[in-house]
Amino acid sequence: MSFDVDVAVRRGEAEIACRFTAGEGLTVLFGPSGIGKTSVLTMIAGLLRPRSGRIAVAGRTLFDGETGVDVPVEQRRVGYVFQEPRLFPHMSVRRNLYYGAGRRGEGGGAISDDTLIEVLGIGHLLDRAPHTLSGGEARRVAIGRAMLSNPAFLLLDEPLSSLDRARREEIMVVIERMRDQLDMPMLMVTHDHEEAERLATRIVGM
Numbered sequence: 001m002s003f004d005v006d007v008a009v010r011r012g013e014a015e016i017a018c019r020f021t022a023g024e025g026l027t028v029l030f031g032p033s034g035i036g037k038t039s040v041l042t043m044i045a046g047l048l049r050p051r052s053g054r055i056a057v058a059g060r061t062l063f064d065g066e067t068g069v070d071v072p073v074e075q076r077r078v079g080y081v082f083q084e085p086r087l088f089p090h091m092s093v094r095r096n097l098y099y100g101a102g103r104r105g106e107g108g109g110a111i112s113d114d115t116l117i118e119v120l121g122i123g124h125l126l127d128r129a130p131h132t133l134s135g136g137e138a139r140r141v142a143i144g145r146a147m148l149s150n151p152a153f154l155l156l157d158e159p160l161s162s163l164d165r166a167r168r169e170e171i172m173v174v175i176e177r178m179r180d181q182l183d184m185p186m187l188m189v190t191h192d193h194e195e196a197e198r199l200a201t202r203i204v205g206m
């Protein structure tokens with residue numbers, strides 16, 4: 001089981017509850033704007049505490065309201081790709097990419113750095129500054145930065161939003177390759193039906 005999630009939380013006026021299990025590959029959390037998809041990702045990441053419930057990823061319990069387990073965010077080994085790329089503006093692409101790489105232990109991650117940079121198609125961008133990148137390039141670097149921190153699982157929050165058609169296609173191809181080539185649980189949020197249908201191994205409706 002890659003994701004085993006059963007959480008509830010209140011945010012302002014909104015009561016958010018979500019329950020699903022998913023196997024290997026890419027799980028898509030699908031639903032309309034405001035339903036609570038981002039909130040679910042932040043609970044799985046450990047940035048928002050559920051009022052109750054349980055979160056396990058790849059067999060490891062990260063939160064359990066009954067037994068009091070609540071693994072801190074920095075120990076969850078989560079790769080989080082936010083809705084906006086959020087690259088550090090004063091660092092080159094290379095330094096952005098390797099920002100979290102100190103966490104890689106002996107033997108590196110599930111994929112070598114060179115392979116990852118090749119899959120993402122960002123090898124020619126390493127010495128560039130973030131403000132010189134297109135939206136699609138910046139997204140690919142943000143995905144690379146998350147992956148190079150050697151995460152145990154990957155959370156992607158609308159990684160295709162606000163990109164034009166060509167850039168969306170580029171990122172979709174990258175996500176498909178990661179889904180098919182990496183043995184890593186991936187959970188992606190979208191409100192776009194076509195994206196969900198194309199990329200998901202399993203779709204969870206919210």
Ligand SMILES: Nc1ncnc2c1ncn2[C@@H]1O[C@H](COP(=O)(O)OP(=O)(O)OP(=O)(O)O)[C@@H](O)[C@H]1O
Pocket residue numbers: 011012013014016031032033034035036037038039040191
């Ligand atoms: N800090 C907050 N204070 C009050 N209400 C909040 C807060 N954060 C989120 N909410 C509310 O919780 C609900 C879920 O928000 P969330 O961002 O998780 O939804 P979403 O499905 O990811 O939406 P979108 O697709 O628009 O990003 C919304 O109704 C939102 O208004």
